[in-house]
Amino acid sequence: xxxxxxxxxxxxxxxxEVEPRRLLVHFLREDLGLTGANIGCETSLxxxxxxxxxxxxxxxxTMLAAQADGAAVTTIEGLARNGELHPLQDGFWEKHxxxxxxxxxxxxxxxxYLLEQxxxxxxxxxxxxxxxxxxxxxGYHNIVEAVKYAAERMS
Amino acid sequence: xxxxxxxxxxxxxxxxxxxxxxxxxxxLLVEGMAHAAIVRSPYAHARIRGIDTSAAxxxxxxxxxxxxxxxxxxxxxxxxxxxxxxxxxxxxAHPMIAADxxxxxxxxxxxxxxxxxxxxxxxxxxxAVDYEPLDAVADVVAALEDGAPTVHDDAPGxxxxxxxxxxxxxxxxxxxxxxxxxxxxxxxxxxIPHAIEPRAALASxxxxxxxxxxxxxxxxxxxxxxxxxxxxxxxxxxxxxxxxPEVGGGFGSKxxxxxxxxxxxxxxxxxxxxxxxxxxxxxxxxxDAHGRDHxxxxxxxxxxxxxxxxxxxxxxxxxxxxLSTFAPAVPTYLxxxxxxxxxxxxxxxCHVTGVFTHTAPVDAYRGAGRPEATFVVERLMHLAGEAxxxxxxxxxxRNFVPADAFPYQTQVALAYDSGNYGPAMDRALEMIGYDxxxxxxxxxxxxxNGRRQMGIGFSSYIEACGLAPSAxxxxxxxxxGQWESADVRVHPTGSVTVYTGSSSHGQGHETTFxxxxxxxxxxxxxxxxxxxxxxxxxxxxxxxxxxxSAAVGGSAIAGSVDKIIEKGKKIAAHLxxxxxxxxxxxxxxxxxxxxxxxxxxxxxxALQAYLAHNYPDDLEPGLSATTFYDPANFTYPxxxxxxxVEVDTETGSIxxxxxxxxxxxxxxxxxxxxxGQLHGGLAQGIGQALWENAVYDDSGQLxxxxxxxxxxxxxxxxxxxxxxRTTTPCPHNPLGVKGVGEAGAIASPPAVVxxxxxxxxxxxxxxxxxxxxxEKVWRAVNAD
Ligand code: FES
Ligand code: FES
Numbered sequence: 001x002x003x004x005x006x007x008x009x010x011x012x013x014x015x016x017e018v019e020p021r022r023l024l025v026h027f028l029r030e031d032l033g034l035t036g037a038n039i040g041c042e043t044s045l046x047x048x049x050x051x052x053x054x055x056x057x058x059x060x061x062t063m064l065a066a067q068a069d070g071a072a073v074t075t076i077e078g079l080a081r082n083g084e085l086h087p088l089q090d091g092f093w094e095k096h097x098x099x100x101x102x103x104x105x106x107x108x109x110x111x112x113y114l115l116e117q118x119x120x121x122x123x124x125x126x127x128x129x130x131x132x133x134x135x136x137x138x139g140y141h142n143i144v145e146a147v148k149y150a151a152e153r154m155s
Numbered sequence: 156x157x158x159x160x161x162x163x164x165x166x167x168x169x170x171x172x173x174x175x176x177x178x179x180x181x182x183l184l185v186e187g188m189a190h191a192a193i194v195r196s197p198y199a200h201a202r203i204r205g206i207d208t209s210a211a212x213x214x215x216x217x218x219x220x221x222x223x224x225x226x227x228x229x230x231x232x233x234x235x236x237x238x239x240x241x242x243x244x245x246x247x248a249h250p251m252i253a254a255d256x257x258x259x260x261x262x263x264x265x266x267x268x269x270x271x272x273x274x275x276x277x278x279x280x281x282x283a284v285d286y287e288p289l290d291a292v293a294d295v296v297a298a299l300e301d302g303a304p305t306v307h308d309d310a311p312g313x314x315x316x317x318x319x320x321x322x323x324x325x326x327x328x329x330x331x332x333x334x335x336x337x338x339x340x341x342x343x344x345x346x347i348p349h350a351i352e353p354r355a356a357l358a359s360x361x362x363x364x365x366x367x368x369x370x371x372x373x374x375x376x377x378x379x380x381x382x383x384x385x386x387x388x389x390x391x392x393x394x395x396x397x398x399x400p401e402v403g404g405g406f407g408s409k410x411x412x413x414x415x416x417x418x419x420x421x422x423x424x425x426x427x428x429x430x431x432x433x434x435x436x437x438x439x440x441x442x443d444a445h446g447r448d449h450x451x452x453x454x455x456x457x458x459x460x461x462x463x464x465x466x467x468x469x470x471x472x473x474x475x476x477x478l479s480t481f482a483p484a485v486p487t488y489l490x491x492x493x494x495x496x497x498x499x500x501x502x503x504x505c506h507v508t509g510v511f512t513h514t515a516p517v518d519a520y521r522g523a524g525r526p527e528a529t530f531v532v533e534r535l536m537h538l539a540g541e542a543x544x545x546x547x548x549x550x551x552x553r554n555f556v557p558a559d560a561f562p563y564q565t566q567v568a569l570a571y572d573s574g575n576y577g578p579a580m581d582r583a584l585e586m587i588g589y590d591x592x593x594x595x596x597x598x599x600x601x602x603x604n605g606r607r608q609m610g611i612g613f614s615s616y617i618e619a620c621g622l623a624p625s626a627x628x629x630x631x632x633x634x635x636g637q638w639e640s641a642d643v644r645v646h647p648t649g650s651v652t653v654y655t656g657s658s659s660h661g662q663g664h665e666t667t668f669x670x671x672x673x674x675x676x677x678x679x680x681x682x683x684x685x686x687x688x689x690x691x692x693x694x695x696x697x698x699x700x701x702x703x704s705a706a707v708g709g710s711a712i713a714g715s716v717d718k719i720i721e722k723g724k725k726i727a728a729h730l731x732x733x734x735x736x737x738x739x740x741x742x743x744x745x746x747x748x749x750x751x752x753x754x755x756x757x758x759x760x761a762l763q764a765y766l767a768h769n770y771p772d773d774l775e776p777g778l779s780a781t782t783f784y785d786p787a788n789f790t791y792p793x794x795x796x797x798x799x800v801e802v803d804t805e806t807g808s809i810x811x812x813x814x815x816x817x818x819x820x821x822x823x824x825x826x827x828x829x830x831g832q833l834h835g836g837l838a839q840g841i842g843q844a845l846w847e848n849a850v851y852d853d854s855g856q857l858x859x860x861x862x863x864x865x866x867x868x869x870x871x872x873x874x875x876x877x878x879x880r881t882t883t884p885c886p887h888n889p890l891g892v893k894g895v896g897e898a899g900a901i902a903s904p905p906a907v908v909x910x911x912x913x914x915x916x917x918x919x920x921x922x923x924x925x926x927x928x929x930e931k932v933w934r935a936v937n938a939d
Binding site: 019021022026029030033034035036037038039040041042043045046048075076077079080085089092093094096098099100101102103104105108123126127128130131133134135136137138139140141142143144 | 168170404406
């Protein structure tokens with residue numbers, strides 16, 4: 001049994017038939033080939049799979065593809081505009097906010113949501129805003145720097 | 156290119172990773188790919204009475220279900236080997252798929268291959284295994300007790316090995332005459348590495364060529380190929396290609412050769428089609444080799460001046476259910492040999508018992524043995540500061556190996572090549588503002604022991620890294636060499652490709668290795684491509700672990716560049732009609748000394764090397780060089796870290812206030828990357844000290860197997876770190892570099908624990924075992 005869904009992914013309309021139990025993250029990664037969202041756990045705790053659904057940061061391992069029917073989804077692949085990196089992508093590069101990069105797409109999209117809500121966060125607010133995303137490599141120091149860099153560029 | 160070494164150039168790895176284009180193993184989708192799900196034991200110890208695969212085999216979408224019988228029927232070795240042998244080491248068999256007994260929760264008993272990953276999981280649930288549960292033992296101390304359940308019949312008493320280093324009698328004599336002694340019983344908590352990318356493999360066998368290609372999460376593809384072919388699949392080495400695509404962190408856990416990747420290989424071999432397996436977080440936590448898990452008694456003796464006269468260490472080190480790849484080396488040669496720390500200790504004896512338990516295997520995890528040794532030494536030094544009345548700084552300084560005493564031969568085999576410990580300590584004190592902190596602490600204590608106490612903890616650490624001379628590690632039992640290879644090829648146009656055996660999994664090798672070439676060869680970093688992580692592209696290499704990539708892999712690259720320059724001089728001398736001895740190489744040009752206008756650029760010489768039209772008779776065409784660099788010694792990074800904490804004595808909660816680290820990692824290639832390595836290591840070490848704990852219950856169930864119950868450091872738990880460096884170059888490698896990957900994880904656990912114990916001094920607390928959870932802290936404060 002499948003259900004039909006229609007959604008917008010990175011600005012493009014997508015129509016698909018999916019198994020009702022198919023996770024959104026698998027739909028994006030395997031059916032659409034958008035492998036930027038990574039999977040690091042099965043308990044909604046690591047944040048590696050974070051994407052934006054209608055502007056909200058969502059862990060795509062915790063949502064069914066069927067639930068995304070009618071939604072507008074942004075993945076890391078859709079963040080750069082006209083070949084220009086998003087200031088957060090730039091900030092992570094500039095400030096060495098990533099090492100292995102596995103957490104990075106989710107981290108950047110969570111930070112994107114944070115900056116939408118609070119364009120000039122303090123260090124503490126950045127740490128509060130990103131606590132749903134785990135990074136095992138960076139010790140977070142440069143992630144804080146990267147988000148501050150982006151916030152300054154965006155303001 | 157001058158100025159490129161020691162410069163924080165941005166990483167070339169990043170554009171792919173920040174746009175989602177980097178491809179990790181699970182991102183690879185290939186035509187005809189099937190998915191594997193591994194059926195694992197829910198018991199820590201059980202006999203397998205039978206396995207009924209019929210319901211799984213007939214489940215729609217299932218391609219195959221394999222068990223140990225199929226391994227046997229395939230006529231392959233089917234084993235998972237250990238790669239480091241100690242004298243009298245017990246090496247019980249570790250089958251790829253358990254045949255009659257399972258020995259830890261997560262032991263593989265069957266594998267299901269299906270067209271779809273969901274179906275593979277569904278069908279795995281339908282494999283019916285008839286287990287007869289047996290008694291299990293998960294605790295390293297309990298496993299040695301009389302009557303403990305036995306993990307392997309061929310390892311009586313669960314003893315894997317009994318090992319010692321140093322001399323016991325002089326230590327006993329030192330204790331007999333000591334003016335002061337300190338002692339400690341401690342547990343070094345078991346950790347789960349938690350690379351955020353779980354292990355994964357995509358095996359693609361092609362029967363038309365007989366070639367097996369395995370893309371997998373590997374820190375050392377050639378080592379994996381060797382072990383995979385030799386002990387598991389029994390295929391010819393030249394018919395197996397291992398590729399490590401982007402690898403999402405490793406921290407040691409992706410060094411080892413596991414059963415799972417071999418199982419996926421077998422599936423593909425049997426089915427003649429690509430098969431992918433990606434571990435769930437729970438699966439990877441049940442089967443990745445864990446770290447640490449020691450029970451230790453240790454003591455230090457001092458004379459009346461507070462000088463160390465002896466150190467005694469007795470450790471029980473868990474090996475888990477099977478010996479993982481390098482497991483026996485970790486609590487022995489990477490632990491006992493580090494017991495001298497930064498100190499001149501005249502007598503040391505360290506005894507270690509390796510213990511089988513019904514748990515996941517234990518092997519190298521960031522620091523591997525060295526954090527455990529540093530914890531012993533630096534906790535004792537904290538206690539010694541109290542016992543001698545000298546305090547934490549003076550007791551350390553008084554015992555530092557003096558700067559003029561290098562090279563320094565320790566009592567535990569290592570010979571420190573260089574060091575200068577005082578300045579790192581002084582700089583750390585200056586940065587942290589020690590005197591002000593002491594005043595603040597005194598005022599809090601004076602305040603009738605107020606609720607929020609402050610503590611300051613030190614850790615002056617040494618590490619031996621850059622693994623290391625092959626002959627030495629061979630004599631100590633390694634079944635592998637510890638050199639590294641580099642093939643540097645200058646193309647006809649003068650640009651360069653480097654093939655390195657050090658494969659990266661987040662460290663930024665492509666960036667830093669290009670800097671090494673750019674500096675030495677006088678070209679732009681952008682003119683250098685770095686290739687790694689593919690056994691078909693790269694000559695044999697040992698891989699990335701033990702903070703060895705810059706010191707060993709980087710030195711191999713430097714060696715190849717030097718050979719290229721030497722050859723280039725001969726070619727240029729021929730073209731310039733000069734003697735090769737008269738040529739100098741600078742900024743990318745070969746010049747005749749004293750005649751600056753007689754010069755040829757690297758590109759000109761490279762082109763001539765490939766044309767070979769007008770060319771020296773005794774020279775082969777081409778401009779490339781391969782080096783297998785075998786270091787003369789380990790390298791010895793060191794430093795002093797200072798941690799400041801606030802402890803709420805009513806709730807037992809701990810707040811990190813400051814963390815300062817002054818490290819000496821020798822010359823630095825890219826300061827930004829070096830700092831990043833430190834940050835990451837610090838987070839893991841602080842995580843060990845405060846939150847992380849792999850807990851098995853008495854029946855051998857892993858109760859902290861998911862991120863719900865294993866507390867990884869999160870961003871709001873940590874603070875910005877304050878870093879600086881001193882620079883004492885390594886004297887025996889061409890770059891003067893020492894390595895930095897593990898320093899943070901090695902130094903920080905005792906710094907944190909010492910700080911908390913210091914905060915609780917007014918309450919008579921002298922030790923709390925890691926992790927320092929609020930409950931344990933509260934109990935320590937409220938103990939009678
Ligand atoms: S994969 Fe870990 S939160 Fe989604
Ligand atoms: S960069 Fe590796 S997990 Fe964050």
